[in-house]
Amino acid sequence: MGEIHALRNMDDDEVFAYAKRIAAPYNLVMQTKQLGRLPVVQFAAGGNRYMVMEAFIDTAGKGQSDPLILTQLNSTKAIRDSIQINFGECGLAACLGSLQGIYELYSSIVKSELCVIRVSREDHQKVWAAITMVRSIGKIPVSFNLRDVSGSIRACKKAALECEEAKFEYYKLAAGDRITPKFVETMESCFNKD
């Protein structure tokens, strides 16, 4: 680790000489210098679980003027509150370090309520159970459904994309003739871009 530290302070010429000395490919050494760590793929055994959750918002109430918009803020708050209610202060504190709501930018023209939660592997069952027990955000009844859990952010991006595409199919079915071909094109290009 000390060597990587030293590497970061070297000039480019020195890096070249160093690479020759340790008989390593120059580009790998440069990558290491830039990343600040060895350029290896993060393995699933180590670290985190990424859960792709779909939220069902039950607009049951009469006179609900404010439809709930699921934001990173209110969903992670609801999850943290659920962990605290069900598993106590220490239960929450133990996973707070690794708990993070991550949002990828999927153009939500289709009102798809997806969120991605990162949590450490040892706590993921507990957090998952707490998420299942969430009944409402504020006054509005909400329930969550897990779509996928994986060890890398790449795999969960894929799952989230599939979920969005499926929801788009629903939307098309429900909207029927009202959507124009242009709209369909716009959505499909969004999917392909991501």
Place this chain on the structure above:
Amino acid sequence: MALAGFFDLSILPDDSKSTTTNTSIIARALDLGYSAVALDHPHRGLLADSHAPIASSLLLPPSASLHHRRHPFLQYTRITLSLDSAAACASALAPSAARLLRTYDIVAARPLTQAAFDHLCQATFDHLDIVSIDFSHKLPFRLKLPMLKLALQRGLHLEIAYSPLIADAASRRQAVAEAKLLVEWTKGKNLIISSAAHTASEIRGPYDAINLSSYLLGLSTQRAKAALSVNCRFDMEKVLETMKAIEGLTPTDAPK
């Protein structure tokens, strides 16, 4: 014919309200990935002819066609008899009641007293499929290990509903305390997990229910998964022929 899939064997439709709430429950179950549900009619007292199930199953929403399934989504009818004494058990489940009981796909019994529970475990009833215990309130009787063993030997399935685990704090406490005991003593065998949901917001996806039961009740994930799929299949053997018959039909056709 292997039916892979998840079952929710206890949905409580409200017959007095409009059908939109009931359709929304079915729609939610479909969206969440269940292959079949059972619409439960809780009943207390003697069965009369007027209590026969209404044959129509609820219409599926148009989104049903989007789910690419090998088998159509099925809706079973179920009755849960609340029994408060040994005599009630004997009369409700007697052969004379068999004709009415047979009109339902699944027959469940809910004991309310110690005597009823013991009797259900000990005596043999042909038409009984499930023994369902309501964990949302403090149990008025004790679960006894020898009784449970008898029930398991005779192939009865014991049902745990997960809606108390999602409801308020008091029911959660009761449910976890008592259901954990049941899980320990049965070693997770012959269990059925179902939602006992009145509304669409009380149903959870199959994997969510599996994780919840596994983490809170100490059930192994494998057994929990079986409790939502394979164990429910046992009761369905008598309707497997029905499914073979409807194999060629579209999903919106009612079974039978």
